[in-house]
Amino acid sequence: MKKKGNVVIIGAGRSGRGLHGEFCYKDGYLITFGDINAELIDQLNRQKQYLSFSENADGSGFDECVVSGYQAFHIHRDRPLYLQALAEADLIFTATFDDAFESIVQDIKDAIALRIKQDIHKQTALVVGANYIGLYDYFSKAFEQHLSAEEKKEYDRYYVLAESIIYRVSSFPTPQQKVRDLCSVQNDAFSCLQVNTAQIRKADQIVLPSFFVEEDDTLRFMHCKIWNVNTSHCSLAYLGQYYGYENVCDAANDDQISRMAYYAAEEAYQGLARRYGLPKVQDRETKLGLWAWYRDRTMKDTVIRVGNDPIRKLRRTDRFIGAALNALEYGILPVHICQNAAYGFYFHNEGDPRTDQLHEKIRTLGIEETIKAVCGLNPDSDAKDQLIYDLILAKYYDLAKTNPLDEYIQQG
Numbered sequence: 001m002k003k004k005g006n007v008v009i010i011g012a013g014r015s016g017r018g019l020h021g022e023f024c025y026k027d028g029y030l031i032t033f034g035d036i037n038a039e040l041i042d043q044l045n046r047q048k049q050y051l052s053f054s055e056n057a058d059g060s061g062f063d064e065c066v067v068s069g070y071q072a073f074h075i076h077r078d079r080p081l082y083l084q085a086l087a088e089a090d091l092i093f094t095a096t097f098d099d100a101f102e103s104i105v106q107d108i109k110d111a112i113a114l115r116i117k118q119d120i121h122k123q124t125a126l127v128v129g130a131n132y133i134g135l136y137d138y139f140s141k142a143f144e145q146h147l148s149a150e151e152k153k154e155y156d157r158y159y160v161l162a163e164s165i166i167y168r169v170s171s172f173p174t175p176q177q178k179v180r181d182l183c184s185v186q187n188d189a190f191s192c193l194q195v196n197t198a199q200i201r202k203a204d205q206i207v208l209p210s211f212f213v214e215e216d217d218t219l220r221f222m223h224c225k226i227w228n229v230n231t232s233h234c235s236l237a238y239l240g241q242y243y244g245y246e247n248v249c250d251a252a253n254d255d256q257i258s259r260m261a262y263y264a265a266e267e268a269y270q271g272l273a274r275r276y277g278l279p280k281v282q283d284r285e286t287k288l289g290l291w292a293w294y295r296d297r298t299m300k301d302t303v304i305r306v307g308n309d310p311i312r313k314l315r316r317t318d319r320f321i322g323a324a325l326n327a328l329e330y331g332i333l334p335v336h337i338c339q340n341a342a343y344g345f346y347f348h349n350e351g352d353p354r355t356d357q358l359h360e361k362i363r364t365l366g367i368e369e370t371i372k373a374v375c376g377l378n379p380d381s382d383a384k385d386q387l388i389y390d391l392i393l394a395k396y397y398d399l400a401k402t403n404p405l406d407e408y409i410q411q412g
């Protein structure tokens with residue numbers, strides 16, 4: 001079969017394999033994965049294929065796709081081969097967290113230098129994806145800053161930078177799926193990638209994937225996703241873990257937890273509605289769809305995955321504080337958003353360095369300074385920051401396992 005073109009997927013994790021990998025494979029592209037995790041790259045190469053499980057639209061089980069015919073490179077160990085693949089790519093996708101952005105910019109820079117050296121001049125679409133507000137601007141500014149004049153000329157002439165929204169959920173495989181394949185990934189039924197319309201239309205010399213859906217305002221979409229959907233999703237994860245659940249769907253079916261997540265989403269939506277002139281009452285179908293998806297027990301997405309990396313998720317621009325600040329901006333009191341954020345300071349995932357770091361901070365700085373540092377709040381100089389800080393701290397105290405009254409009495 002004639003292949004459509006060369007694709008490099010930077011980040012061979014859950015989305016890289018479950019969204020970009022599966023969809024590009026089905027579309028007939030030649031796939032190269034690039035990742036910093038040597039164990040994962042070696043396993044993908046040993047297996048030569050992996051299973052991508054996607055939930056059926058009717059929720060009755062999973063469809064299976066065997067993704068094969070790819071190559072997988074470690075971004076440092078296999079650098080010459082990796083850079084060659086990047087230099088020859090028609091399409092490059094990113095599917096990493098933001099701690100990889102700097103390294104991605106360096107890799108693209110090195111690939112551009114190689115293209116100049118080897119006289120490879122063709123259009124390449126760089127479709128960036130991450131739960132990150134300001135994704136396009138980040139990469140656009142980084143290339144502006146880090147490319148040499150010659151590299152910048154090549155970049156401006158041949159590269160098309162486009163922001164995408166990763167909406168499909170790609171999670172850890174269930175234990176049964178993992179037994180069949182260590183590299184398998186479990187996905188929901190969402191089957192497209194939203195890409196910024198004006199940006200991607202510049203890629204007029206490339207065969208674009210069939211799974212692209214144009215989205216006119218990706219920044220607005222990102223705000224509405226991260227400051228509303230992710231707010232309630234992550235609330236389910238933080239409250240879910242605190243009250244003893246392993247899976248998000250079980251937390252979403254709990255009466256008390258679902259209310260708290262629901263009210264947080266309502267506060268978040270009211271802020272967004274005012275910011276963007278959306279209807280005062282959120283569309284019923286959208287809300288019902290989201291909650292049906294949260295409560296559906298087919299896909300077992302864990303509270304650990306959805307809540308992991310609490311320092312990132314509790315930062316100023318992200319799903320709790322970003323949503324709370326936006327709500328306050330428009331006169332909405334974000335009580336539930338802040339209360340749910342407080343549960344995040346109890347989130348644990350022992351052995352995961354990013355989560356352990358949060359608890360180390362609480363141990364060394366105390367909860368008060370940790371909230372300020374992690375959430376980027378300045379309660380002493382800003383009234384909105386103070387309100388958010390007070391709400392989080394008060395709820396954190398409420399949730400503590402020790403009773404201050406007992407301690408007070410014991411002190412005599």
Ligand SMILES: NC(=O)C1=CN([C@@H]2O[C@H](COP(=O)(O)OP(=O)(O)OC[C@H]3O[C@@H](n4cnc5c(N)ncnc54)[C@H](O)[C@@H]3O)[C@@H](O)[C@H]2O)C=CC1
Nearest residue numbers: 011013014015035036037095096100103130131166169170
């Ligand atoms: N998995 C999901 O359901 C969704 C994920 N997202 C976003 O997609 C992005 C990726 O998420 P996941 O796939 O879930 O994470 P993941 O942790 O499964 O995959 C990320 C991969 O990037 C690799 N990586 C780290 N540094 C790298 C570097 N410098 N160069 C190349 N690879 C590097 C990691 O080794 C890992 O394999 C994140 O920004 C996430 O917020 C957004 C919506 C849904």
Ligand SMILES: O=P(O)(O)OC[C@H]1O[C@](O)(CO)[C@@H](O)[C@@H]1O
Nearest residue numbers: 131169229230233305306307308
């Ligand atoms: O990928 P993050 O930012 O860690 O967030 C956890 C999850 O919540 C989602 O919104 C839906 O699962 C995804 O964006 C993400 O996988």
